Structure formats: C-alpha cells, structure tokens
Amino acid sequence: DAGITQSPRHKVTETGTPVTLRCHQTENHRYMYWYRQDPGHGLRLIHYSYGVKDTDKGEVSDGYSVSRSKTEDFLLTLESATSSQTSVYFCAISESGVRASTEAFFGQGTRLTVV
Amino acid sequence: DAKTTQPNSMESNEEEPVHLPCNHSTISGTDYIHWYRQLPSQGPEYVIHGLTSNVNNRMASLAIAEDRKSSTLILHRATLRDAAVYYCISPGSQGNLIFGKGTKLSVKP
Numbered sequence: 001d002a003g004i005t006q007s008p009r010h011k012v013t014e015t016g017t018p019v020t021l022r023c024h025q026t027e028n029h030r031y032m033y034w035y036r037q038d039p040g041h042g043l044r045l046i047h048y049s050y051g052v053k054d055t056d057k058g059e060v061s062d063g064y065s066v067s068r069s070k071t072e073d074f075l076l077t078l079e080s081a082t083s084s085q086t087s088v089y090f091c092a093i094s095e096s097g098v099r100a101s102t103e104a105f106f107g108q109g110t111r112l113t114v115v
Numbered sequence: 116d117a118k119t120t121q122p123n124s125m126e127s128n129e130e131e132p133v134h135l136p137c138n139h140s141t142i143s144g145t146d147y148i149h150w151y152r153q154l155p156s157q158g159p160e161y162v163i164h165g166l167t168s169n170v171n172n173r174m175a176s177l178a179i180a181e182d183r184k185s186s187t188l189i190l191h192r193a194t195l196r197d198a199a200v201y202y203c204i205s206p207g208s209q210g211n212l213i214f215g216k217g218t219k220l221s222v223k224p
Contacts (some may be wrong), residue, residue, distance in 0.1 A: 033211055042202075043159070043214040050210070058211065090158050097210035101147045101166070104212060106158030 003027050006091050006107040013114055019078040021110050023091030025071075031094040032074040033104070034058075034066065036087040043090060049074055050097065081114045088112075119203045124219040127193045135188040135218055137203030142183060146206050150177065150188050152199040153217070159202065162188065198222045 003026030013019050023032060031050055035043040045058030047066040055066050063085060065077045078085055091107040120138040127133040139148060150162040163170055163177045165186070170177040176189040190197055202217040 031210065035214075040216075042216050043212075045207070045209070045211045045213075048209060048211055056209065058209065092158075092212075094210075101164065103149075103161040103164065104151075106160065109158050 004091060004093055004105055004107045006089075006110050008110060009108065010111045011113070013081050013112070015082060015114055016080050019081050019112065021076040021089055021091075021112070023074040023076070023093075023107060025074075025093045027093060027095075027105070028071060029093040029095045029105075030071075031097045031104075032068065033092040033094070034064075034074065034076045035090045035092065036060065036085075037090060037109075038087050046076065046089075078112075081112075083114050086112060086114045119205060119213075119215050121201075121203050121215060121218045123216065124221065126221045126223065127190075127197075129195060129222055129224050130192050133190040133193045133197070133220065133222075135190075135201050135203075135220065136185065137187070138185045139203065139205055140184040142205045144183070148177070148179060148183075148186050149204040149206070149212060150175070151202045151204060151212070151214075152197075153202070154196075154199045159214075162201070193220075193222045195222050195224065 005024045033048040034046040037043045049055045049068040089110045092104045094104040096102045147164045149164040151159040153159045165177045178187045200217040204212045207213045
C-alpha cells in the first residue's frame with residue numbers, strides 16, 4: 001500500500017472554529033490533492049499541489065486554503081468552519097499527475113462534522 | 116473537461132464475469148481512461164487505466180472501443196470483495212481525476 005496517512009481520521013468541531021487536516025506521504029510524489037465526498041456528488045476537487053509551495057484551486061475551493069511547505073505534507077485548512085463543510089475529506093497523491101498516465105493513491109479519509 | 120456516463124447500479128453473481136460499461140464520448144485523444152473503485156468506508160483505489168488498446172492486470176481487464184467513446188471494465192470472476200462503487204474517470208484540465216457518481220456493483224453469493 002502507498003504510504004499516505006490522513007489525520008485526524010474523525011473530527012467534530014463547532015461552527016466558526018478553524019480546522020486543519022493533514023495529509024502525509026512517504027512516497028515522494030510530486031502531486032497531492034484534496035477532495036471532499038458528499039452524498040449525491042461523488043468526489044470533488046478542493047485544491048491540489050504540483051510541488052512544494054505550488055498549489056492551485058479546484059472545483060470547490062471557497063472556504064478552504066492549503067499549504068505545502070514540504071514534499072511530504074499537504075495541509076487543508078478551514079479558516080472558519082461551516083455546517084456545509086461537513087463531509088468526508090480524501091487526500092490523494094500522484095507521481096506525475098494523472099494526465100501523465102500515472103495512478104493516484106488515496107488516503108483513508110477524514111470524516112469532519114461541523115455542529 | 117470530459118464527462119463520463121455509467122449506470123447507477125449493477126448486480127452480479129459470485130464467480131461470474133461482470134462487464135461494467137462507461138461512455139466518454141468527449142474524451143480527448145490523448146487522455147487516458149481511468150477506473151477506480153471505492154469499497155465501503157474506504158478511499159478510492161486504482162483498478163486500471165488505458166489509452167487505446169485493451170489492457171489487463173491482476174485485478175481486471177479494460178476493453179476500449181476503437182473510437183474511444185466508450186469502454187468496459189471486466190471483472191473476470193466477481194467475488195464478494197468486489198462489491199464497491201466503480202468509477203470511470205477522465206483526467207480534468209487541472210490534472211486531477213474527475214469523479215462522477217459511478218456504478219454501485221452488488222455481488223450475490
């Protein structure tokens with residue numbers, strides 16, 4: 001199994017509080033992604049990174065920020081959590097980006113509940 | 116970004132072959148077709164991908180139509196552990212995987 005770890009695995013937080021989710025990889029892959037999965041929507045891209053300090057927005061980036069100061073860590077921050085951000089969050093990694101025909105590896109997910 | 120279309124659900128009997136179809140008529144000529152699956156309470160996992168010719172690996176086979184507008188994922192002998200949601204995916208313009216709702220495969224003993 002690819003070395004990808006998400007933390008925490010579960011979190012309950014209150015509306016308006018900041019939350020940071022961590023994705024850690026041991027594969028030295030260049031690309032890292034954050035997705036959210038909600039019933040009826042499948043997985044949707046929030047932000048992605050194509051290198052250290054190189055990030056870009058995805059389809060549903062409003063209310064989220066990311067940082068990547070090291071190859072192995074990609075952090076997703078909810079500056080002020082809202083109930084609409086209750087979801088399951090998945091991190092993924094890819095060596096060369098999926099357009100280069102490489103596969104992506106996904107973490108086990110973080111279930112976030114905002115009350 | 117190319118859109119893919121799959122049936123919402125399919126059923127199979129254990130140890131029988133399963134053919135999961137996907138339409139991707141707008142996929143570009145240079146983009147690979149990817150298949151992932153998601154078991155309950157887990158993250159998606161890679162199954163197979165291909166460009167033009169048919170592909171085989173230890174998990175499955177991928178048959179791609181000559182015009183590349185459709186493909187079929189073939190599980191040669193379904194097991195109970197193959198019950199999952201199967202996603203047919205084309206890469207997005209940002210180099211990400213664009214997930215649809217996938218096909219929920221049920222396997223009956």
